[in-house]
Amino acid sequence: MALLLEADVRDRASTVTHSLRKSMVEARADSVSPAQDRFDVFLSHSSNELEQIILGVMAFLNDAGLSVYVDRYHDPQLSPVAVTKQTAAVLRVRMRQSRSLLYIHSQHSKQSRWMPWELGYFDAYRGLVGIIPVAKEAELTFKGEEYLGLYPYVDRAPLENTAKSLFWINESATKYAQLIPWVRGEKKIVQR
Numbered sequence: 001m002a003l004l005l006e007a008d009v010r011d012r013a014s015t016v017t018h019s020l021r022k023s024m025v026e027a028r029a030d031s032v033s034p035a036q037d038r039f040d041v042f043l044s045h046s047s048n049e050l051e052q053i054i055l056g057v058m059a060f061l062n063d064a065g066l067s068v069y070v071d072r073y074h075d076p077q078l079s080p081v082a083v084t085k086q087t088a089a090v091l092r093v094r095m096r097q098s099r100s101l102l103y104i105h106s107q108h109s110k111q112s113r114w115m116p117w118e119l120g121y122f123d124a125y126r127g128l129v130g131i132i133p134v135a136k137e138a139e140l141t142f143k144g145e146e147y148l149g150l151y152p153y154v155d156r157a158p159l160e161n162t163a164k165s166l167f168w169i170n171e172s173a174t175k176y177a178q179l180i181p182w183v184r185g186e187k188k189i190v191q192r
Contacts, residue, residue, distance in 0.1 A: 002138060002139070002140055002155055002156065002157070003133045003134075003135040003138075003139045003140070003141075003142060003153075003155050004057070004060070004132065004133065004134050004135065004154070004155070004156065005134075005135055005136075005137075005138065006053065006106070006134050006135065006136050008056075009052070009053050009056035009057055009060070009134055010050075010052045010053070010056055011056070012056040012059045012060055013051075013052040013053070013055040013056035013059060014052070015059075016055060016056075016059045036067065036069075036074070037097055038067070038097055038098075039067045039068060039069040039094075039097055039098040039099070040061075040066040040067045040068065040098070040099050040100065040183050040184065041061055041066050041067070041068045041069065041098060041099070041100055041101070041102050041183060042069045042094060042095050042098035042100070042101045042102070042118070042122065043057065043058060043061070043068050043069060043070045043101075043102055043104065044101055044102065044103040044104065044114075044115050044118045044119060044122075045057075045070070045103075045104040045108075045109070045112075045115070046104070046106070046108035046109050046111055046112040046115060047072075047080030047081070047112065047114070048108040048111055048112070049104060049106060049108045049109075050108070053104065053106060053134055054070060054072070054104070057104055057132060057134070058070055058073075060167075061102070061167075064167055064179065064180055065180060066180065066183060069094050069097070069098055071091065071094070074094070075090055075094070078090060078091075080114065083113070083114075088117075091114075091118065091121075092121065095118065095121060095122050095125060095126075096125065098122075098126075099126070099128060099183055099184060099185060100126070100128035100129070100130065100182075100183045101118065101119065101122035101123075101126075101128065101129045101130075102129075102130050102131070102132050102154065103115060103118075103119055103129065103130070103131050103132065103148070103151070104132050104134060105131050105132065105133045105134065105142070105144070105148060105153075106133075106134045107136075116147075119147075119151075123151075128182070128183065128185070129151050130151060130152050130153060130154055130169050130179075130182075131144060131148055131151050131152070131153040131154065132153070132154045133153055133154070133155075140155075141153075141155075141170075141173065142155075152169045152170055152171045152176075152189055153169070153170055154167055154168065154169055154170075154179060155167070155168055155170060156168065166178060166179075167179035167180070169182045169183075169189060170189070171189050174191060174192050175189055175190065175191050175192065176189055176190075176192065177189045177190065
């Protein structure tokens with residue numbers, strides 16, 4: 001198993017935009033349903049995160065069959081810099097509409113003021129929280145700094161004799177579950 005590489009995430013984002021022959025802005029607008037009120041994943045990310053990283057992670061999760069909420073696409077009226085009660089209220093509603101929260105950990109996540117708040121709120125509300133580390137170089141595990149080490153992390157592993165990969169949620173090298181059934185509350189992380 002291996003963490004998602006930034007290069008792979010960027011490649012997935014460029015495949016999405018290239019295949020649609022649209023700009024990222026048009027691609028992201030087409031990839032969401034504004035009226036949707038239930039999501040498998042609330043994707044927590046830094047407002048400074050690269051568009052390609054957010055779009056690539058979202059595409060990987062969509063490819064796996066998961067519906068993903070991303071504030072900048074579903075609620076573009078929200079300002080990441082203007083902290084208001086209305087912004088918090090909208091995000092609370094969106095988190096209650098989501099089965100899980102996945103937190104994109106990258107060089108930009110440390111700068112976010114909203115991500116720790118989202119993580120704490122969702123952990124207290126529903127508890128299905130995971131970290132998606134986006135690594136610059138190949139790494140097999142995620143240790144997480146400070147409180148992030150409390151949560152399981154996402155990685156992927158190729159299926160034998162195929163070009164496909166499955167996403168996993170891990171507490172350790174021997175304690176894990178497939179991501180999709182975990183997100184949907186169908187499976188728990190167990191010792192293997």
